[in-house]
Amino acid sequence: MSPLLTVALGTALLGALAGALGPFAVLRKQSLMGDVLSHAALPGICIGFLVAQERSLPALLAGALIAGLIAAGLIQLILRFTRIKPDAAMGIILSTFFALGVVLLSHIQHSGGAAQAGLSSFLFGQAAAMLASDVTLLSALAALVLLILATFWKDLKLVAFDRDYARALGRPVAAMESLLAAVTAIAIVAGLQVVGVVLMVALLIAPAVAARQWVEGLLPMVLLSALLGAGAGVSGALLSSTARGLATGPVIVLVAAGLVLLSILFAPRRGLVWRRA
Amino acid sequence: MTAFFANPDAMILLTGLLVALAAALPGCFLVLRGSSLMTDAISHAIVFGIALTWLATGYISGPIQIAGAAAAGLLTVLLIEALTRTRRLNNDAAMGLVFPTLFAAGVLIINLYARDIHLDTDTVLLGEIAFVWLDTTRIAGMDIPNAVISLTVFAALNLGFILLFWKPLKLAVFDPDFAALQGLRPGLVLGGLFALTSATAVAAFDAVGAILFVAFVIVPPATAYLLTQSLAVMVTLAALIGMGSALAGQQAALALDVSIGGMMALMTGAFFALALVAAPGKGVIATLLRRRNDRLAFACRTLVTHLHSHAAGPRVDEENAITALESHLRWPRRQIRNVVLRALDDGLVRREGAMLVLTEMGAALGRETVASVAPLIPPRPQDQPQPAPPAA
Numbered sequence: 009m010s011p012l013l014t015v016a017l018g019t020a021l022l023g024a025l026a027g028a029l030g031p032f033a034v035l036r037k038q039s040l041m042g043d044v045l046s047h048a049a050l051p052g053i054c055i056g057f058l059v060a061q062e063r064s065l066p067a068l069l070a071g072a073l074i075a076g077l078i079a080a081g082l083i084q085l086i087l088r089f090t091r092i093k094p095d096a097a098m099g100i101i102l103s104t105f106f107a108l109g110v111v112l113l114s115h116i117q118h119s120g121g122a123a124q125a126g127l128s129s130f131l132f133g134q135a136a137a138m139l140a141s142d143v144t145l146l147s148a149l150a151a152l153v154l155l156i157l158a159t160f161w162k163d164l165k166l167v168a169f170d171r172d173y174a175r176a177l178g179r180p181v182a183a184m185e186s187l188l189a190a191v192t193a194i195a196i197v198a199g200l201q202v203v204g205v206v207l208m209v210a211l212l213i214a215p216a217v218a219a220r221q222w223v224e225g226l227l228p229m230v231l232l233s234a235l236l237g238a239g240a241g242v243s244g245a246l247l248s249s250t251a252r253g254l255a256t257g258p259v260i261v262l263v264a265a266g267l268v269l270l271s272i273l274f275a276p277r278r279g280l281v282w283r284r285a
Numbered sequence: 286m287t288a289f290f291a292n293p294d295a296m297i298l299l300t301g302l303l304v305a306l307a308a309a310l311p312g313c314f315l316v317l318r319g320s321s322l323m324t325d326a327i328s329h330a331i332v333f334g335i336a337l338t339w340l341a342t343g344y345i346s347g348p349i350q351i352a353g354a355a356a357a358g359l360l361t362v363l364l365i366e367a368l369t370r371t372r373r374l375n376n377d378a379a380m381g382l383v384f385p386t387l388f389a390a391g392v393l394i395i396n397l398y399a400r401d402i403h404l405d406t407d408t409v410l411l412g413e414i415a416f417v418w419l420d421t422t423r424i425a426g427m428d429i430p431n432a433v434i435s436l437t438v439f440a441a442l443n444l445g446f447i448l449l450f451w452k453p454l455k456l457a458v459f460d461p462d463f464a465a466l467q468g469l470r471p472g473l474v475l476g477g478l479f480a481l482t483s484a485t486a487v488a489a490f491d492a493v494g495a496i497l498f499v500a501f502v503i504v505p506p507a508t509a510y511l512l513t514q515s516l517a518v519m520v521t522l523a524a525l526i527g528m529g530s531a532l533a534g535q536q537a538a539l540a541l542d543v544s545i546g547g548m549m550a551l552m553t554g555a556f557f558a559l560a561l562v563a564a565p566g567k568g569v570i571a572t573l574l575r576r577r578n579d580r581l582a583f584a585c586r587t588l589v590t591h592l593h594s595h596a597a598g599p600r601v602d603e604e605n606a607i608t609a610l611e612s613h614l615r616w617p618r619r620q621i622r623n624v625v626l627r628a629l630d631d632g633l634v635r636r637e638g639a640m641l642v643l644t645e646m647g648a649a650l651g652r653e654t655v656a657s658v659a660p661l662i663p664p665r666p667q668d669q670p671q672p673a674p675p676a677a
Contacts, residue, residue: 262390265385
């Protein structure tokens with residue numbers, strides 16, 4: 009495979025993965041959880057690196073996943089025991105986990121060794137460095153997410169729209185929410201090395217918001233959102249290959265943001281343009 | 286004095302203290318208002334402001350750059366509110382869309398046009414407090430670090446703003462509708478607060494980076510919030526906790542040879558964790574103890590009510606024996622032990638051989654409980670008044 013094809017395929021898979029999960033974050037008004045999880049992944053990535061002693065993708069992914077779940081658990085703890093508002097609880101965990109990550113990163117850098125090379129690309133993303141093995145991993149993750157969505161579709165749908173009703177029905181709401189957090193954390197970690205810690209949150213939210221303007225119903229929304237995510241991924245990768253200095257991550261995010269703007273303005277019925285006219 | 290300003294460690298600490306002070310002051314109001322994550326959004330979006338200002342004017346530092354970045358911060362707030370008002374998406378999604386987009390645009394501008402100057406995303410996100418003492422301006426014969434100068438200005442501005450607009454800010458945070466009725470323009474003071482926060486973020490990010498600045502804005506105020514009910518005390522405590530974190534962070538970073546800015550921010554988290562676990566009244570330990578105490582008090586009341594309802598009955602010897610509680614109240618032995626001990630301590634019951642007998646106080650509590658629940662319980666057949674036996 010040519011490098012460009014690899015990158016385009018990888019960003020398409022990532023876009024589809026994030027796009028398929030996005031609706032669950034957006035509909036539950038948990039969009040910024042993605043922001044928290046992506047920042048909280050940093051210490052996990054560092055610890056994964058320290059344990060494996062090399063830039064081994066499975067170790068970094070596992071570390072990031074565990075850190076993300078701990079972060080989500082700590083937010084619940086703060087909310088359960090104090091009257092601190094949810095946004096403050098998220099901000100506390102986001103910033104202190106990131107601080108821990110920065111401290112660990114500096115420790116790794118000070119202890120030297122060539123092995124740490126490429127670790128910072130995890131932070132800021134470097135799509136061009138994507139390898140065929142990364143694409144394989146992304147396909148496996150996409151298949152896993154697809155399987156999970158299909159298996160628990162009904163409960164996930166209930167949780168997305170009315171968690172209190174789902175609880176009253178005796179459905180496993182907490183388990184579904186943890187499952188969503190875990191899958192989202194995996195998708196975010198997979199995306200970190202492509203678009204970086206800050207831009208990953210947009211990749212999760214933008215396709216879902218855009219898709220919501222065009223369709224009703226969860227299934228069409230998830231499908232369209234995955235499609236739009238993949239489209240933004242591919243076109244971002246292709247556009248960024250046209251000029252030096254056009255980093256892939258930011259271009260993908262700008263394309264996705266453009267899709268949102270178009271959708272909010274021009275989508276049939278919900279579009280603002282039709283309202284005003 | 287000259288020696289003081291030439292000492293790198295002293296300058297690093299001073300910078301950290303000033304960041305902590307300047308961040309905690311507006312932070313308290315942002316945390317109370319529920320706008321904590323707006324700080325996160327602003328601190329990322331200023332990258333766009335910095336890049337655009339550089340493109341338009343060529344300034345990479347100084348007042349013009351700070352003004353440009355502050356404008357970008359305000360733009361972020363306004364864009365998020367405008368998007369939310371279209372009612373096509375929720376506030377959290379709007380926030381999660383706007384700041385990465387502005388950040389992406391800023392990064393692209395930097396990548397495309399500013400490759401050769403000192404402006405890269407690593408520095409913006411992470412900062413490097415260890416080098417603040419290298420970049421100085423000569424004032425009154427002393428080389429004072431630029432970060433110290435700008436942060437002193439913003440700490441003073443933030444303090445002045447908060448003192449000057451204390452009442453409108455307080456009302457805008459706790460009761461914006463009432464503030465609007467009073468003609469206090471809550472939108473305007475909050476706008477000022479966001480603008481000052483953005484400008485402070487620009488001044489601070491050279492030192493600690495955008496995300497670690499967020500830690501100083503959110504975490505010390507949230508910690509102080511766990512420790513007090515008074516706004517004035519909270520603001521003071523937050524500033525002190527932030528500065529304590531800067532001091533402890535620098536010491537720990539020097540000892541462990543790790544990032545100083547990261548360690549300072551991590552220390553705010555350590556203080557928060559301490560308060561979360563141990564804060565009097567609102568901490569986890571205090572909450573667990575209070576819940577246990579409430580459960581025990583309720584169980585005591587149940588015990589007293591049980592004893593009271595059988596005290597005048599025919600089978601009092603059987604019902605009110607300690608050994609009967611296990612089967613009658615369905616409590617495990619441990620629970621019985623704890624409850625009876627508590628009831629004895631509180632002077633609600635006393636032991637008479639195998640029997641538990643209510644004291645005056647216990648009987649009063651029993652009567653009160655029965656009276657308070659009586660209207661809620663439908664009468665049972667055996668509770669109906671029996672016809673008086675015919676007179677002999």
